[in-house]
Amino acid sequence: MLSEYRHTRRVQFYETDAAGIVHFSWYFRYMEEAEHALWRAAGLSIAPPNAEIAWPRVSATCDFHRPLRFEQEFDVWLRIAEMTTRTIRYACVLTAADTQIATGSLTVACALKLPNRPMKATDIPPDVAARFEVSAGARS
Amino acid sequence: MLSEYRHTRRVQFYETDAAGIVHFSWYFRYMEEAEHALWRAAGLSIAPPNAEIAWPRVSATCDFHRPLRFEQEFDVWLRIAEMTTRTIRYACVLTAADTQIATGSLTVACALKLPNRPMKATDIPPDVAARFEVSAGARS
Amino acid sequence: MLSEYRHTRRVQFYETDAAGIVHFSWYFRYMEEAEHALWRAAGLSIAPPNAEIAWPRVSATCDFHRPLRFEQEFDVWLRIAEMTTRTIRYACVLTAADTQIATGSLTVACALKLPNRPMKATDIPPDVAARFEVSAGARS
Amino acid sequence: MLSEYRHTRRVQFYETDAAGIVHFSWYFRYMEEAEHALWRAAGLSIAPPNAEIAWPRVSATCDFHRPLRFEQEFDVWLRIAEMTTRTIRYACVLTAADTQIATGSLTVACALKLPNRPMKATDIPPDVAARFEVSAGARS
DSSP, X not given: OBOEEEEEEEOOGGGBOTTSSBOXXXXXXXXXXXXXXXXXXXXXXSSOTTOSEXXXXXXXXXXXXXXXXXXXXXXXXXXXXXXOSSEEEEEEXXXXXXXXXXXXXXXXXXXXEETTEEEEEOOOOHHHHTTBOOOSSOOO | OBOEEEEEEEOOGGGBOTTSSBXXXXXXXXXXXXXXXXXXXXXXXXXXXXXXXXXXXXXXXEEEOSOOOTTOXXXXXXXXEEEOSSEEXXXXXXXXXXXXXXXXXXXXXXXXXETTEEEEEOOOOHHHHXXXXXXXXXXX | OBOEEEEEEEOOGGGBOTTSSBOTHHHHHHHHHHHHHHHHHTTOOSSOTTOSEEOOEEEEEEXXXXXXXXXXXXXXXXXXXXXXXSEEEEEEEEEEXXXXXXXXXXXXXXXXXXXXXXXXXXXXXXXXXXXXXXXXXSOO | OBOEEEEXXXXXXXXXXXXXXXXXXXXXXXXXXXXXXXXXXXXXXXXXXXXXXXXXXXXXXXXXXXXXXXXXXXXXEEEEEEEOSSEEEEEEEEEEXXXXXXXXXXXXXXXXXXXXXXXXXXXXXXXXXXXXXXXXXXXX
């Protein structure tokens, strides 16, 4: 069972903006990249072909402490902060060379995909729930 | 003095993802678009050429209630929820045909740009502060 | 029958990069935006819900003449340069205040969507072909 | 002296669109990623802090042969197809498991950055020119 993942990344040029730093919208994509890498590490895909369930995002937050610049390497530390029967909340810290860049969270829900109708909340399937557990603590 | 702005938008194809809906990272860009449109409505640019100050994002949050799909029209209602001597906090509601799509917030800080050094927090210039005021209330 | 469209646009901050100008990848998105606006002007959607056909991109080119900067307004002039039974080629010129910014082209093909199989080239449906015609000439 | 680079990549969810495949604009970003990785492999950065020169894109083309899907792994094979005193043209092939996904090209120019004025074409600096050479041939 997995509860944490460290995703290492380098800033791409198209992620920067005219202020010379990574545009803040990218931090949310970095968090999601780490989530999907955690799932792969657990032997799963969050969106396999013809999946009957999906994982829509319910809420996302980020506090931006330091900028990131072109070609800078950084880590996205993701951990499972909370699991309910239908949702997962991830807590996230971005660091670069031991400096804290940002902290954030991402809450996702398990949902049934229904043709031509809105998705409907459903329980996390047992084979998914069995792979993940809440992290014992924040990264020390 | 302005305190609110309504930004109308249509979903572009490149904003959708393989789930068939707008990727959640775009909601943060929609909020920022509305912020910049509010500034233009106030006769200002948030990033004029050779500016000595910048407006880095300090924190951002979003709760996602309903999906948006390709070509859907929607509104981004932005209002100034709080102003301090050095920061502005915007509250934001996305709606489409009277349905609430998402609610979010964006806090930005006023900062001095210094060559080859990190930006430094500074007071909001009087000519900017004079154009904005805190909104009397949420959109009714 | 339509053969041309003028799409007006303003540069968003997230479209700029650390060089202070619009990242070149955005020009291709601008062209596609204009294509979809042309289709809407013709009373069509290029990707309606539950469509049985799709319009994959076959090739794209762009020559970049001048940069675009934050908040700059510009026009995307799109015209249908060629139509075959299965493809449409658009020619595109981006201009800002009478300055040519870029020229490009986009070729798209009509394709059948097949469940769990690659898309398959097919003829453009008559109700689509009836709305478009090749432009008489370049923008004068 | 380097003339080729193989950049390996996995499709991220935010790179897909509502057609279930990678949006075509991303292929241009993939090519640029490979270019910057080639420069790093040559001991260079294409955009170091306080650089006096920049490398604006002059033209870009891409032919799209097969789609890419979420989490698919692929390679971007970049080679230097042509060098003049002021420009570099890269040729590019994207492959996934020996299937050709796309072929493209990217031409960039060396330019002097001038404060508050347009960039001006200039010769490629000797320390850059010394690191690269035209590739002997296409990838066999």
